[in-house]
Amino acid sequence: MSQQLRLALLQMDIAFGQPEANRAKVREWVAEAARGGAEWVVLPEMWNTGYSLTNITEIADRDGQETIALMSELARTHNLHIHAGSVANLVDGKVYNSTFVFNPQGDVIGTYSKIHLFRLMDEEKYLEAGNEIGLFEWNGVQVGTMICYDLRFPELTRTMSLAGAQIVFLPAEWPHPRLNHWRHLQIARAIENQMFFVSTNRVGTAGETEFFGHSMVIDPWGEVLVEGDETEQILYATVDLGIVPEIRSRIPIFEDRRSELYTQK
Numbered sequence: 001m002s003q004q005l006r007l008a009l010l011q012m013d014i015a016f017g018q019p020e021a022n023r024a025k026v027r028e029w030v031a032e033a034a035r036g037g038a039e040w041v042v043l044p045e046m047w048n049t050g051y052s053l054t055n056i057t058e059i060a061d062r063d064g065q066e067t068i069a070l071m072s073e074l075a076r077t078h079n080l081h082i083h084a085g086s087v088a089n090l091v092d093g094k095v096y097n098s099t100f101v102f103n104p105q106g107d108v109i110g111t112y113s114k115i116h117l118f119r120l121m122d123e124e125k126y127l128e129a130g131n132e133i134g135l136f137e138w139n140g141v142q143v144g145t146m147i148c149y150d151l152r153f154p155e156l157t158r159t160m161s162l163a164g165a166q167i168v169f170l171p172a173e174w175p176h177p178r179l180n181h182w183r184h185l186q187i188a189r190a191i192e193n194q195m196f197f198v199s200t201n202r203v204g205t206a207g208e209t210e211f212f213g214h215s216m217v218i219d220p221w222g223e224v225l226v227e228g229d230e231t232e233q234i235l236y237a238t239v240d241l242g243i244v245p246e247i248r249s250r251i252p253i254f255e256d257r258r259s260e261l262y263t264q265k
């Protein structure tokens with residue numbers, strides 16, 4: 001089976017605290033990405049509400065129901081996979097920052113809730129952290145998924161690559177002034193784990209906070225296959241997961257690790 005994926009990154013602005021408006025926009029953008037030949041569509045972080053945290057319990061998606069219904073329908077209609085970024089997701093009275101991934105039949109094939117909450121944006125005051133890492137299987141390939149601030153924890157990506165992940169998805173709301181962190185951390189994670197990194201970051205502003213986009217697809221050699229600017233746009237790139245074993249054998253870091261000397265925990 002082919003391991004090529006034509007990706008479309010939906011680098012969009014997000015209407016603050018307006019889930020209905022954001023769902024309507026995503027419906028249009030997924031249709032546009034399908035017209036552009038996308039096989040996998042990737043959304044940004046918290047695209048249903050943005051960081052409208054003071055009323056997040058009222059506007060979060062209850063058990064992800066609205067997200068699942070919409071994304072399942074769009075995946076089937078357009079015959080594509082959707083990595084639905086993440087949404088504010090109300091479960092048993094607590095709000096999680098949760099990812100859902102869909103196949104073209106509209107089934108959920110992966111879920112994840114952000115495990116590292118970002119204090120600079122008050123997440124820990126309003127959101128509940130997940131407690132499991134995000135790994136799922138696609139066509140016999142392990143796929144990792146994380147959310148924004150999770151990128152700063154190299155142990156997480158290494159745990160995924162050791163579990164066999166060949167590609168990691170990273171939806172984000174990552175703002176100025178940390179563009180250099182965003183770019184260099186992703187490129188480093190891709191090189192040191194010899195895997196693809198696929199990120200979708202929002203654009204636009206929320207109060208004083210300016211989100212810069214620069215969504216990226218990076219290959220396991222660290223080459224940037226596509227990178228956005230700071231405007232709304234759909235970015236396309238085709239990745240071939242078949243190159244991962246070749247790059248891992250060219251520089252065999254997984255064979256050369258000295259795990260007995262590392263003291264991570």
Ligand SMILES: NC(=O)CCC(=O)C(=O)O
Nearest residue numbers: 118148149173174175178
């Ligand atoms: N939404 C987030 O997790 C933002 C993370 C971020 O901006 C960072 O610098 O880390």
